[in-house]
Amino acid sequence: MRNCDIVIIGGGPAGLAAAIAAYDNGVKNILILEREERTGGILNQCIHNGFGLTRFKESLSGPEYAARFIEEAKKRNIETLVGTTVLSLSKDKTITAINSTDGVFTVKAKAVVLAMGCRERSRGALNIAGTRPAGIYSAGTAQKYVNIKGYLLGKEVVILGSGDIGLIMARRMTLEGAKVHAVCEIMPYSSGLKRNIVQCLDDFGIPLYLNHTITRIDGDNRVSGVEISRVDENKKPIAGTQKYFHCDTVLFSVGLIPENELTKGADIPLSPRTRGAVVYQNRETLIGGIFACGNVLQVHDLVDFVSEEAEIAGRGAADYVLCGSGEKSPIDTTNGRNVSYVLPQKIDKNVAGDVKLFFRVSNTFRNCTVKAVSGEKTLATRKKKIAAPGEMETLTLGSNVVESVSEPITVLLEEEN
């Protein structure tokens, strides 16, 4: 068994930024474990641009954004094992991993950062009726085939779900000569970023069918068509509203699920709302010394936020290694009216500094106010012209505000009358 100060599980944008931040905060003995053959994670297949607008004030492609962090990690000589899959993690921070060179091996860490990312919800999970031919892909898998492997998947496409990857793939497939007949979204709003709706659908004349879902997939060896239907307010298909598209390809962009199998294996408490770990503001989970960041913690829409969150976790892990864990004085945060979740779920008042609350609203609202309140006190407030579930919101609480709080903090959205 080898020993490490910090082991980081996952070498995508979250893992890389966490490693760099931990290093810069004084911990040099860091090991990144990455299951793919190179670091960079899902950014490697995101060849479109628009990454880094917030962080670098310029528009980078996914690989370019990743390269900046890979370069920084390299400069610091942070050890990375690629082609290495973590098989299990225990509460005492022992990690069992496997690769072709070292076989099955264990690492004992002082602190662990979970940065495993997420997976896509598959067609199977939706119980969509029909056959199971070739030509059905989740959007991210399609992206890998097209952008990494360099192959076309089909010519006539229907997409279910208006998540960002689905929107990006609608444009990508169109640019490669395919006809995207429709993007169906079961909700009354898109879960993707507004800019992606405009740049990926509107600019190419691809129709977005809100309140619609695929009700049947046909085809024997290969997809031959899909039936879509309008849904009612309970998301049940309405008889008589069917529309049929002949197509050879169906893409699913119906949600991302944080990959918390290792987290569950270590009995780390998860939030049913985010499907990620419950964390303090330094991204420490309820198991001391184990931190989480990026899409394994909450599904982000901008990688810039992932990097920011990962740096918090990296600093937290470094502090834990160097100073140990102090007594905690926790205050809970909860989602109130029109808000679906808030992160961090706990704030340790004994840790100094501002706290940035990340949250998502539960529907599309215009002219509204987002607020953090505690008891009778309003801690922070911001007016919004528009707020949508597809765009993560933030509110920052100053350190003096955090110190003064004695009751749970609720984040809510008020509509203007």
Add this chain to the structure above:
Amino acid sequence: MYDCIVIGGGVVGGTILRELAKYKLHTIMLEKQSDVCMGQSRANSGIVHAGYDALCGTNKAKFNVAGNKMMKEYCAELGVKYRNNGSLVVAFSDEEKSALKELKSRGEKNGVDGLKVIGIKELKKMEPNISEKAVGALFAPTGGIVCPYELTIAAIGNAMDNGAELLTDFDVVRIEKRGETFDIFSKDGREVKGKMLINCAGLGGGKIAALAGDDSVRVMPRKGEYILLDRESGNFVSHTLFFAPTKLGKGVLVSQTVDNNILVGPTAVECDGTDTTADGLKYIMEKSREMCPNLPLYNTITSFAGVRAFCDRHDFIIEESAKVGNLINCVGIESPGLTSAPAIAKYVAEEIICKRLLPEKNEKFNPVRKPDYFFKNLSAKDKNVLIKRNPSYGKIVCRCEQITEGEIIRAIKENPPARSVDAVKRRTRSGMGRCQGGFCQPQVAEILARELGVLFEDVTKSGIGSELVTEKIK
């Protein structure tokens, strides 16, 4: 010239092929699809039935009880997952409870051991998640579960390891009988000659018999839809839970699988096709919730459908055709066909083929086929031995089921060879987990292209016409 030609690569054909490999016989299997185990053996409940359902004196009763008794050792030899989890037929009224007694006495007449009618208290103890409305159950301790495709593929693989041959994509379009010889032609112009023709063509059983000159066999399809839940919910039930049986079959069941998923289904609709329907899936959800109201259906990872082939006799037909000599029909093998298969195979080999052809024993027959699949179940030490010998076992390809590149390469190379993504999936479980191949499918396709020496664009999901990609981007 072959001694025996087995048509159909399902569990019945597969176990017969293996049984025949125990003799010095020149044997071949012909399969219409691109891989074996593509029909009803692929998608069914995977239950090793105890044998109380079948009417006394039927082939179903006889072979079910015999097959049940053989299954444990049979699976052990082949390295196939089997578990003796026990079955419960759950009653929801006093009327149904008295029907259980009838079922019990029928089972006892059929030779089923250990049957016991239990009350609600004991049932609750065995299955804490059972509905409050249940009043009791028939407990069949000999009931079990097995992986149906693993069993079929392993039996065929073991037969091939012992000398049997296999032709896939062999769609039989013409059969000529010249004297004592069958001459069989495929759609693509291949020809195979043999003395004994064993018709295990499942849904195609009627067609094959008719091509050979026997138009008396009628086989009809009955579709069944299923829903499969994530391993995370795998301990929700531990036994196989049945409703009291009806005329259409055993109804919707809720069961653990050998891979620790939860399987619910099937429906029973008399039609062909393996498509799922909104109504069918809804019905399964409703019925399974009647059995277990808190069933975590939100943890669904996939739904699918399979077809059962039944014939108007409503019993297995396992006999030489009355019209065509040396044509052995094994048709109408609906449930409990999977359980019965090893016993049917033994009967066909010993009582029909051997008596006709009088073959010598194959002294070299090796019944053991121990795959190093299930790498994830090995100890760390054993894993490291394997990785040292072959580093590809250190590369996890399917993260959800922890399947290594080594296992995938092996599935492509060993008998019967996997040549498509789905074929790899049935042999290794790669792509059967919670992401349903989202991550591993492109990698599996790449390994297939490399190992088979074909272009990436020629790799299929499940045979010609199901290519994963259309063309290379210029």
